[in-house]
Each structure stands twice: as structure tokens, then as C-alpha cells.
Amino acid sequence: MHESILFGIACIFLLGIGAQWLAWRLRFPAILLLLIAGFLAGPVTGIIDPDELLGDLLPPxxxxxxxxxxxxxxxxxxxxxxxxxxxxxxxxxxxxxxxxxxxxxxxxxxxxxxxxxxxxxxxxxxxxxxxxxxxxxxxxxxxxxxxxxxxxxxxxxxxxxxxxxxxxxxxxxxxxxxxxxxxxxxxxxxxxxxxxxxxxxxxxxxxxLFLRKFWIPDFxxxxxxxxxxxxxxxxxxxxxxxxxxxxxxxxxxxLANQKKVPVKHIVEFKENLRVLLISSLFVLLAARMQVRQxxxxxxxxxxxxxxxxxxxxxxxxxxxxxxxxxxxxxxxxxxxxxxxxxxxxxxxxxxxxxxxxxxxxxxxxxxxxxxxxxxxxxxxxxxxxxxxxxxLKISKADSQGVLMAGAHTWAREMARTLVDQGYEVLLVDTNRRNVYQCRMSGLSAMHANILADRFFSETELDGIRRLIALTPNDEVNSLACLKGRERFGRDQVYQLIHEEAKEEWKYGPPAADFGRYLFAPGVTYERLDVQFGEGAAIKRNRLTEEFGYEDFRKLYGEEAIPLFIIVDGELTVITADTQPNPKPGQTLISLVPAPRG
The missing domain is CATH 1.20.1530.20 (Na+/H+ antiporter like fold)
Structure with a gap:
């Protein structure tokens, strides 16, 4: 008896979260998959019977x-x-x-x-x-x-x-x-x-009152x-x-509109709980249906x-x-x-x-x-x-934009390359001169502190999908990613690798506690700054059957650093823990060294 109840409850959670994940992968409305999953598990197969499983507890x-x-x-x-x-x-x-x-x-x-x-x-x-x-x-x-x-x-x-x-x-x-x-x-x-x-x-x-007076501990x-x-x-x-x-x-x-007590952690907890509850409720709802109805x-x-x-x-x-x-x-x-x-x-x-x-x-x-x-x-x-x-042309296009923390010289070059490919880029910097240089060159930029409490909640970021932190300050990059992942998700925040992580890489890829490490192991701000100072340039190569990735490597050598790959309009940021393997028909954006001699 107890085993069957546990099995039913496990099936509800499994089907609910599974349908949510599948909807995310297929870019399909989750509600429909939840209804289908519940209907199949209930009246079609009889695996779940909500009334028998929960009895009088179901309505409350x-x-x-x-x-x-x-x-x-x-x-x-x-x-x-x-x-x-x-x-x-x-x-x-x-x-x-x-x-x-x-x-x-x-x-x-x-x-x-x-x-x-x-x-x-x-x-x-x-x-x-x-x-x-x-x-x-x-x-x-x-x-x-x-x-x-x-x-x-x-x-x-x-x-x-x-x-x-x-x-x-x-x-x-x-x-x-x-x-x-x-x-x-x-x-x-x-x-x-x-x-x-x-x-x-x-x-x-x-x-x-209890939160403001610290009468409730954090945990x-x-x-x-x-x-x-x-x-x-x-x-x-x-x-x-x-x-x-x-x-x-x-x-x-x-709670949402008061400003005396931070409630962001409560919001995050309730958002996670909401996904679980909605998933379970719709499976239960569909499982209660009868074919004859x-x-x-x-x-x-x-x-x-x-x-x-x-x-x-x-x-x-x-x-x-x-x-x-x-x-x-x-x-x-x-x-x-x-x-x-x-x-x-x-x-x-x-x-x-x-x-x-x-x-x-x-x-x-x-x-x-x-x-x-x-x-x-x-x-x-x-x-x-x-x-x-x-x-009706009122839906937002699939966002591919980039928020860049840091608007220094070579960050502007990266931004210009992406903008020329049709992607929206917004640069953020606390240095007014850097912001001025962006605007003079036709790039979107704002003078702001990306670590400010209300930056992500009050800045218009429609069309922006990911954060790339390129500042010379490793701590700023890490904290920017920590804040940015609340908006973009852990998989869409990136930062330059810092020296400590670079040393750890000798023993295998270290855990990305804040943002995913950019480009390749050992690619720090200092290395990029030196390479750009020596005349390195950002190149865009459309790979073909005649000129593939191996040909690219032969032409530019191992010093070339792949930065981005474009596949059918989808921008992919290359990270240090993945080996780039662009195919013919794809576009590779990379940093290539200055010609020698």
C-alpha cells in the first residue's frame, strides 16, 4: 500500500518536471506536455489515480x-x-x-x-x-x-x-x-x-517586521x-x-513593492516552488479526467x-x-x-x-x-x-544579444564584430571615457555599475540573452556573473579566467563558481591585452568544405583563439571547458595573432 502511494507521488513529480524539461528542450508550451503526460498516466494507462492516491486530501x-x-x-x-x-x-x-x-x-x-x-x-x-x-x-x-x-x-x-x-x-x-x-x-x-x-x-x-528586526535567521x-x-x-x-x-x-x-527589506531570496525560493507545484497540479488535473467525459x-x-x-x-x-x-x-x-x-x-x-x-x-x-x-x-x-x-508582430524575437561588462578598447572591438553580424550588444562601464568612445563609434553603451543592487531589475535588457564579463578586475567579473545569472541563468554568464583558476586548470577544469570561463584555458585579461597590444585582430571566417577548421588552424596557428561560433543565426560563446569544433557552413569569430615579419 505504502509502496504504491510512493510510486504514484514519484510518478507525478517525474512526469511534471520531465515534461517541463522536454518543453524547454523542444521550445514547446510546457502546459500542453503536462496535460498530455497526465492524461497518459491517468485515464489511458491507469498509472496514476489522483482520487485513490490522495483521497480527501486532494481538494485542500x-x-x-x-x-x-x-x-x-x-x-x-x-x-x-x-x-x-x-x-x-x-x-x-x-x-x-x-x-x-x-x-x-x-x-x-x-x-x-x-x-x-x-x-x-x-x-x-x-x-x-x-x-x-x-x-x-x-x-x-x-x-x-x-x-x-x-x-x-x-x-x-x-x-x-x-x-x-x-x-x-x-x-x-x-x-x-x-x-x-x-x-x-x-x-x-x-x-x-x-x-x-x-x-x-x-x-x-x-x-x-520579523525580517527587518532579524528575528528570523537566514536559514x-x-x-x-x-x-x-x-x-x-x-x-x-x-x-x-x-x-x-x-x-x-x-x-x-x-512584499514585492516595499523597499525596506530585501526579499529576493524569498522570490527565488517561491519561483522554484511554483514550477514544482504547477507541474504537479497539471499532471493531477489531467490524470483525473475520464475518456468518457x-x-x-x-x-x-x-x-x-x-x-x-x-x-x-x-x-x-x-x-x-x-x-x-x-x-x-x-x-x-x-x-x-x-x-x-x-x-x-x-x-x-x-x-x-x-x-x-x-x-x-x-x-x-x-x-x-x-x-x-x-x-x-x-x-x-x-x-x-x-x-x-x-x-501580429508583438512577440520579442529570440534574444541573442550580449551584455558586456567592460568597454575598454578590445572589448569594443569584440562588440563591433558582433554588431556587424547583426547581434545586439550593450556595453557597461564605470569609466566615462570608455562609454564616450563606444557611443562615438556607434555602439550602445551605458555609464553604470553592473554590481549596483537594482541594475538588472531596472535596466532595459529585452533582447539580451547573455552576460560576458571582460573587465580587468577578476572580482568584478565574478560578482557580475553572480548577479547576472539570476537574470540570464547559470549557462549564459561568462567571465575571463582568473589566475587562481588558471593554476587549478593544471589538474583539470575547475568548478565555475560564478561564470563559465571564456574561450580557452589560460586566456586571462592580461594575455588578451598583450595580444591586442601586439596587433592581434578579430577575424570572421565562414567555414566551407574547401576551408575547414583544420585549414584555419594551419593558416593562423595554435595561437589563434576561437571566440564565438554562429550556427544558423544562433550565437555560441566558446568556453574553456569545451573544444571548439566548427563545421562547414558555420561562421567562426576568432582572435588571430598579428602577422610576423
Whole structure:
């Protein structure tokens, strides 16, 4: 018994993280692979049965996980993003929600022929999009900053709003007298806002107080913050049902926008936890589906889904963006991005059970219909959002740019070579003269300290994919990589090898504790400076069958240092722990010694 439970839990994590990794390798929407993996492991093969595996623990675990994900989502919301999009976000969360609710409820009532109360409840459930689906899709699609911010804010904040609407609708349905309906709805809304809002505010300020006073040691800060999120979620829900989602969102929002206590380590911890939770939740969601739920769906269900996609979302965006400065392309893309996620599935399961117990037979259709909409919208938007963004020309091109720390003479030569090949390069230096020389030669440069606390968070780095640290100061290079890997990832930060690592190389490649070592063993700043001083030059060679890499070596000798390889437009930085092996058809950028004699 215990072994089968452990096996099931292991399969959930294995399939979830495996699907995420495969999506990264294939550059494919992770959400789709997660749904496929869960569906194959659940109804197709029967390897995972979430209800048997977790039993009554499943609904509360799902709800708690969503609360934690919303807290992490709140941590990613910066008020400065609202300067140009505040009106659109406000309208989407008010007018847009009402329009979506009305159209979804009308479609459920007219097309699916549901009882009016059940139709209104289904409409309330389906107003949510949510960070569990929006954030992974945004990472895949990479739309323009303005559109991405709008979708992120809407996706995170609409979850608690949708949950509250569903709760209020459910309470109204159970009322037998017509007179107190308005009072029930208004009272429930006020209780949710007060309970959730106050709980989130109090929890955030208490946690900040403990962090500011150093009453929590460093090694307990992440666990303590997780404990606080769980406590405020459960406590708020105990006061008013489903208000915990609002509480955790508010808590994250406050922590993200205060400046008295650094919370970067908490953000990083929650980001990792979010990936694990989203992966597991979608596998569980898909594994709970039944094949018959889809085979029993008739043309009416497809028509209902079409109404949500073709009528509901476009109408919501149309009324929400009236008078805004968004272009028609941006509005059209917003109209084509409303996947439903975990919250809709979880809420429908809870209310279907309670309404069935109260004698509402039609409530049993809530769960399969919601799962059908979740799967349908995730598949539709997951497959079409990226092509739509490219068609509308609002997606960011696959970033290949380079951020260079150091703008001295030969760093400028490297930058010029890359710019001539069509790559974006931004040089950063604290030396004003170096920055001036960059700008005079037509290179993008900024006078700044790359080690400043807010450099990476406040500098516009769209289109930049990697960091190359070329300063004469080994410590600056290492610290720049340490900070830069939070933005670019450990595999995309590079630094010149320092003397200590150069000595260690005699016994094998040393661990790159900060950045990956550039070019070749022994290529320090001093060596490059000497070679450039002796007249070495950066050359670009297009390799062919007639002139391959061996011919290059014969021509320039072993002193030539390969720097970069370009393969079908993809820039690869050569590192000291890899042997360059460029093929015909590829472009090799290298430092070649000055001609002798």
C-alpha cells in the first residue's frame, strides 16, 4: 500500500518536471506536455489515480497550492508596471469580468440548456485565467512588455475575483427566499474583501517586521515565509470561504513593492516552488479526467467553448480597452489569450459536490464541462498563441544579444564584430571615457555599475540573452556573473579566467563558481591585452568544405583563439571547458595573432 502511494507521488513529480524539461528542450508550451503526460498516466494507462492516491486530501492540497502560486505571482507584480496599463488592467478586472461572466452564463443557459442558477455559477467559475497557465505561456510566447504585463496582472488578480464570484453565486443559489439575495451577495463580497485584504496586509507587515528586526535567521527565512503564506491562507478561509486566495495575493504584492527589506531570496525560493507545484497540479488535473467525459461531450459543448473563445474574450477585451492607447495588434492578441487553469477546475469540483448534496442534479455536469474548457483553452491557446504573436508582430524575437561588462578598447572591438553580424550588444562601464568612445563609434553603451543592487531589475535588457564579463578586475567579473545569472541563468554568464583558476586548470577544469570561463584555458585579461597590444585582430571566417577548421588552424596557428561560433543565426560563446569544433557552413569569430615579419 505504502509502496504504491510512493510510486504514484514519484510518478507525478517525474512526469511534471520531465515534461517541463522536454518543453524547454523542444521550445514547446510546457502546459500542453503536462496535460498530455497526465492524461497518459491517468485515464489511458491507469498509472496514476489522483482520487485513490490522495483521497480527501486532494481538494485542500490543490487549493493550498493555488494560494502559494498566487503569493508567488503577487511577488512578481511591480507597481511601476502599471504606469501605462493601469486603466486596462482595472477594466479587465471589472468590466471584463462582468462581460465574460454574462456571456459565459448566457451561453451555458442557451446553448447547454442548463438551469439558470447553475449556468450563472459556471459563468462565474470560468471568468478566471490564472497564473498557473498564463505565466508559463507568457514565458513561451514572450510578447511585448506592455501586453505581457497586462496579461500577468490580469491572470494573477482575476483568480481571487473569480473564486469570490463563484462563492457568492453558490450562496445565492442555496437561498430559498428571494428577498435577502442582494444582502447575501453584498455581505459575502464585503466579508471576502475585508477578511482577505486585512489578512494579507497584516501577514505581510508582520513578516516584514520579523525580517527587518532579524528575528528570523537566514536559514529559516524561506521556510518561515512559506509557513506565513499557509497560515494566512487557512486563517482567511476560516473567516470567509475562498478569501485565502485574495489574502496570499495581497501579501505577495506588498512584499514585492516595499523597499525596506530585501526579499529576493524569498522570490527565488517561491519561483522554484511554483514550477514544482504547477507541474504537479497539471499532471493531477489531467490524470483525473475520464475518456468518457470527452466522448460524451456533444456539439453543444464545442459550441459553448467557441462562444467563450470567439465571443466572450474578444467582447471583454473590446470593452476593457476602449479609450486606451493599445494598438489594434495588441488588442487582438489580448483577445486571443484566455486559457483557464487550476482554480476553475478546483472550484468546480467543490461546488459540484455540495450542490449535488443539496439536490441540484445538473451540478454533476460542472466538473466535466470545466475540465473540457480547461483542456480545450489550454490546447488552443498553447498551440496558437506564439504563432499569433509572431503574425501580429508583438512577440520579442529570440534574444541573442550580449551584455558586456567592460568597454575598454578590445572589448569594443569584440562588440563591433558582433554588431556587424547583426547581434545586439550593450556595453557597461564605470569609466566615462570608455562609454564616450563606444557611443562615438556607434555602439550602445551605458555609464553604470553592473554590481549596483537594482541594475538588472531596472535596466532595459529585452533582447539580451547573455552576460560576458571582460573587465580587468577578476572580482568584478565574478560578482557580475553572480548577479547576472539570476537574470540570464547559470549557462549564459561568462567571465575571463582568473589566475587562481588558471593554476587549478593544471589538474583539470575547475568548478565555475560564478561564470563559465571564456574561450580557452589560460586566456586571462592580461594575455588578451598583450595580444591586442601586439596587433592581434578579430577575424570572421565562414567555414566551407574547401576551408575547414583544420585549414584555419594551419593558416593562423595554435595561437589563434576561437571566440564565438554562429550556427544558423544562433550565437555560441566558446568556453574553456569545451573544444571548439566548427563545421562547414558555420561562421567562426576568432582572435588571430598579428602577422610576423
Amino acid at each position: 492540497l490543490v487549493s493550498l497550492s493555488v494560494g502559494i502560486i498566487l503569493f508567488e505571482g503577487g511577488l512578481s507584480l511591480k507597481f511601476r508596471e502599471l504606469r501605462q496599463i493601469a486603466g486596462v488592467v482595472r477594466n479587465l478586472l471589472s468590466v471584463g469580468v462582468i462581460v465574460t461572466w454574462a456571456i459565459a452564463a448566457s451561453a451555458a443557459y442557451r446553448v447547454l440548456d442548463l438551469d439558470f442558477g447553475i449556468a450563472v455559477l459556471l459563468g462565474a467559475i470560468l471568468v478566471v485565467t490564472g497564473p498557473t497557465v498564463i505565466i508559463p505561456l507568457l514565458r513561451h510566447v514572450r510578447p511585448s512588455a506592455q501586453v505581457g504585463s497586462i496579461l500577468k496582472w490580469e491572470g494573477i488578480l482575476v483568480d481571487p475575483i473569480g473564486a469570490v464570484l463563484a462563492v457568492l453565486t453558490f450562496e445565492v443559489i442555496l437561498q430559498t427566499e428571494l428577498q435577502p439575495l442582494a444582502r447575501v451577495a453584498i455581505l459575502g463580497l464585503l466579508k471576502t474583501v475585508v477578511a482577505g485584504g486585512l489578512a494579507g496586509i497584516v501577514a505581510a507587515f508582520v513578516l516584514l 529559516l527565512q524561506n521556510p518561515a515565509s512559506l509557513m506565513a503564506v499557509i497560515a494566512v491562507f487557512v486563517g482567511s478561509n476560516a473567516i470567509q470561504a475562498e478569501s485565502g486566495l485574495l489574502a496570499t495575493t495581497v501579501m505577495g504584492l506588498i 470527452f466522448t460524451e461531450m456533444g456539439i453543444e459543448s464545442l459550441a459553448f467553448l467557441a462562444a467563450l473563445v470567439v465571443v466572450g474574450r474578444p467582447a471583454s477585451v473590446f470593452f476593457s480597452t476602449l479609450g486606451s492607447e493599445l494598438s489594434w495588434r495588441e488588442r487582438l492578441f489580448l483577445s486571443w489569450m484566455a486559457p483557464r487553469g487550476i482554480v476553475a477546475a478546483a472550484v468546480s469540483s467543490v461546488f459540484a459536490l455540495r450542490l449535488s448534496e443539496a439536490g441540484y442534479g445538473e451540478a454533476n455536469i460542472l466538473v466535466p464541462l470545466t475540465f473540457f474548457v480547461v483542456a480545450g483553452t489550454v490546447a488552443l491557446y498553447g498551440l496558437t498563441a506564439a504563432p499569433m504573436a509572431r503574425l
